[in-house]
Amino acid sequence: MVMPDPLDLYRRMLQIRNTEEQLARAYRNGEIMGACHTYVGQEAVAVGVCAHLTPQDAVFSTHRGHGHALAKGVPAQAVAAELFGRATGTSRGRGGSMHLFAPEVGMMGTTGIVGPNILQATGAAYAFQLLEKDEVAVAFFGDGAVNNGAFHEGINLAAIWGLPVLFVCENNLYATEIAFAYAAGNPEVATRATTYGLPGEAIDGNDVMQVCKAAGAMIERARQGGGPSLLECRTYRTRAHAEGMPEAGYRSQEEVDAWKHKDPIACHRAYLLNRDLATSDSLDEWEAASVQAAVDAMEFARTSPWPDPATATSNVYAET
Amino acid sequence: MDDTAPVLSFTEAARAGLTEEMERDPSIFVVGEGIGPRGGNFNTTLGLYERFGPRRIRDTPISERGFVGMCTGAAMVGARPVVDFMFLDFILDAFGELVNQTAKIQYMSNGRIAMPMVLRGCIGVGGSAATHHSGNYYPFFAHQPGFRVVAPSTPHDAKGLLKTAIRSNDPVLFLEHKLLMATRGPVPTAEYLEPIGRAKVKTVGDDATVVAVGAMVQRTMDAISTLEENGLHIEVVDLVSIAPLDIPTILESVAKTGRLLIVDEDYAPCGIGAEICVRIVEEGFDFLDAPVARLNGAYAPIPYSPPLEKALVPSSENIASAILDLLAQ
Numbered sequence: 001m002v003m004p005d006p007l008d009l010y011r012r013m014l015q016i017r018n019t020e021e022q023l024a025r026a027y028r029n030g031e032i033m034g035a036c037h038t039y040v041g042q043e044a045v046a047v048g049v050c051a052h053l054t055p056q057d058a059v060f061s062t063h064r065g066h067g068h069a070l071a072k073g074v075p076a077q078a079v080a081a082e083l084f085g086r087a088t089g090t091s092r093g094r095g096g097s098m099h100l101f102a103p104e105v106g107m108m109g110t111t112g113i114v115g116p117n118i119l120q121a122t123g124a125a126y127a128f129q130l131l132e133k134d135e136v137a138v139a140f141f142g143d144g145a146v147n148n149g150a151f152h153e154g155i156n157l158a159a160i161w162g163l164p165v166l167f168v169c170e171n172n173l174y175a176t177e178i179a180f181a182y183a184a185g186n187p188e189v190a191t192r193a194t195t196y197g198l199p200g201e202a203i204d205g206n207d208v209m210q211v212c213k214a215a216g217a218m219i220e221r222a223r224q225g226g227g228p229s230l231l232e233c234r235t236y237r238t239r240a241h242a243e244g245m246p247e248a249g250y251r252s253q254e255e256v257d258a259w260k261h262k263d264p265i266a267c268h269r270a271y272l273l274n275r276d277l278a279t280s281d282s283l284d285e286w287e288a289a290s291v292q293a294a295v296d297a298m299e300f301a302r303t304s305p306w307p308d309p310a311t312a313t314s315n316v317y318a319e320t
Numbered sequence: 321m322d323d324t325a326p327v328l329s330f331t332e333a334a335r336a337g338l339t340e341e342m343e344r345d346p347s348i349f350v351v352g353e354g355i356g357p358r359g360g361n362f363n364t365t366l367g368l369y370e371r372f373g374p375r376r377i378r379d380t381p382i383s384e385r386g387f388v389g390m391c392t393g394a395a396m397v398g399a400r401p402v403v404d405f406m407f408l409d410f411i412l413d414a415f416g417e418l419v420n421q422t423a424k425i426q427y428m429s430n431g432r433i434a435m436p437m438v439l440r441g442c443i444g445v446g447g448s449a450a451t452h453h454s455g456n457y458y459p460f461f462a463h464q465p466g467f468r469v470v471a472p473s474t475p476h477d478a479k480g481l482l483k484t485a486i487r488s489n490d491p492v493l494f495l496e497h498k499l500l501m502a503t504r505g506p507v508p509t510a511e512y513l514e515p516i517g518r519a520k521v522k523t524v525g526d527d528a529t530v531v532a533v534g535a536m537v538q539r540t541m542d543a544i545s546t547l548e549e550n551g552l553h554i555e556v557v558d559l560v561s562i563a564p565l566d567i568p569t570i571l572e573s574v575a576k577t578g579r580l581l582i583v584d585e586d587y588a589p590c591g592i593g594a595e596i597c598v599r600i601v602e603e604g605f606d607f608l609d610a611p612v613a614r615l616n617g618a619y620a621p622i623p624y625s626p627p628l629e630k631a632l633v634p635s636s637e638n639i640a641s642a643i644l645d646l647l648a649q
Binding site: 095109113120123125127131137 | 346347349375376378380381383385387388390391392393394395396397398399401416420421425426427428429430431432433434435436465466468488490
């Protein structure tokens with residue numbers, strides 16, 4: 001397994017964070033409609049996993065999927081424009097935040113329903129095995145998905161057929177506001193893998209190097225025909241479930257603050273500085289450049305045209 | 321029709337179509353319960369496991385939601401899955417996957433992801449199969465943008481339509497009525513495709529139009545043979561395709577006959593008869609000499625006991641009297 005450049009991991013996490021900070025601002029301004037679920041606090045998971053993927057590998061994401069799309073290589077302009085509902089968005093504005101598709105880079109969709117992406121990733125892996133391709137599929141999902149039938153059916157099918165798929169559970173402790181500790185008979189997600197006959201491992205999902213190492217080994221195993229794995233990344237979303245939603249008292253401020261101290265970007269910055277892999281000045285420069293790129297992406301979206309209403313019923317069926 | 325064509329059963333014809341397509345395209349695979357070495361509960365894949373191997377003829381656990389979602393993902397990256405549900409009643413466990421994912425991904429991706437997927441299963445009332453093995457369900461799918469739905473009534477159409485369904489980049493429901501599976505008819509050996517979305521005029525007449533679907537087509541043919549002895553000429557239209565409906569063919573017939581009866585084993589409320597009726601009224605009100613009539617299965621779950629089961633479904637006698645009622649209007 002080749003470990004990616006730690007500096008590149010940092011840059012990618014910054015891109016996600018800054019793009020989403022700008023998206024949240026645009027939401028407050030009324031420029032983004034509908035629901036906008038940010039990934040703030042969980043960036044290490046998408047970046048650590050996607051660092052091992054090629055554009056042909058397939059990622060199937062969730063309602064909290066901006067980070068996965070960006071980490072998989074979808075341009076921030078196209079993501080922003082989709083959330084702004086513009087013709088330059090990934091789906092020309094018909095999808096929004098929860099329907100981001102960019103098959104040209106293997107981003108096979110975010111989704112508004114919890115669970116189906118686990119099955120779809122299993123299916124992409126089935127196709128890769130059938131067609132004798134080297135690609136792997138990855139499903140990202142939260143702790144909310146693992147009590148759903150799709151999780152159990154999906155990992156079982158992947159296990160019995162030895163499919164090249166990685167299941168990444170981002171356990172952020174809450175399904176909207178329902179605590180996983182309340183919702184799970186067995187709160188150790190990784191151990192559920194063993195029950196179905198595939199390897200499972202739980203790691204610190206806020207440590208991008210740890211994610212990178214664990215995911216890299218599992219992806220390599222899948223690519224070499226070793227079958228599926230389940231990676232439980234323990235992490236936390238530090239913003240509300242969706243922009244504009246109240247915290248509603250389901251978690252304490254102390255808990256949120258404690259996790260903010262474990263912010264994956266701040267932790268990785270310390271890692272880089274401690275090992276003399278970068279200087280404080282150079283990281284500050286990247287930060288400034290990253291903020292500017294995010295601001296520019298919003299401006300691209302803001303100034304893009306609206307989709308033509310005449311296209312509202314196109315592509316319901318294949319147009320061949 | 322080619323008189324020299326071999327005579328095959330409906331199931332044999334569909335299987336021949338599936339085999340031809342699988343020979344042609346290695347990205348096609350079939351999933352289902354008991355479709356492997358056993359060859360399918362209805363022999364839909366008999367002999368294909370030996371021919372194509374376990375990756376392309378894949379036995380599954382009883383995991384309908386799982387393998388439907390899985391096939392959706394496989395289709396998204398270039399494979400062409402065929403899901404064999406055995407009984408279509410089992411599709412309901414996967415309804416959320418189908419409606420929210422399979423049917424919507426082409427649109428939500430703005431056409432950048434195709435969804436070539438066939439969903440086949442046995443439908444219909446018969447043989448005391450009772451309520452979990454007798455449903456029709458097609459209006460659910462015809463109602464949703466994104467699906468195509470066909471229900472052939474002859475071996476010839478079964479083969480040609482299954483081939484077209486497999487080649488389609490849309491999700492297609494291919495529905496096989498249990499009472500039709502053993503019926504036999506000529507099936508050409510040379511390759512042919514039947515289009516989705518086209519109805520077929522089975523008999524030409526000018527007294528009334530009867531549109532029927534699936535097993536009701538032959539039952540309607542039986543009914544009109546008694547009426548023809550009395551000098552009545554009924555035009556029977558085999559719907560074949562439920563989504564999209566071939567309204568032009570029905571309209572053309574009604575323009576000639578002025579009277580329309582829709583015979584459908586499935587329930588009447590919000591069903592295909594209601595949709596056909598409205599479309600004909602919208603586009604051909606002036607052609608009509610009488611109110612559009614429907615004859616449907618009774619509005620109840622499907623019972624087991626033969627007299628109860630029989631009471632639920634239109635018989636050829638029921639159809640004949642419905643036609644006479646329509647002519648008396």
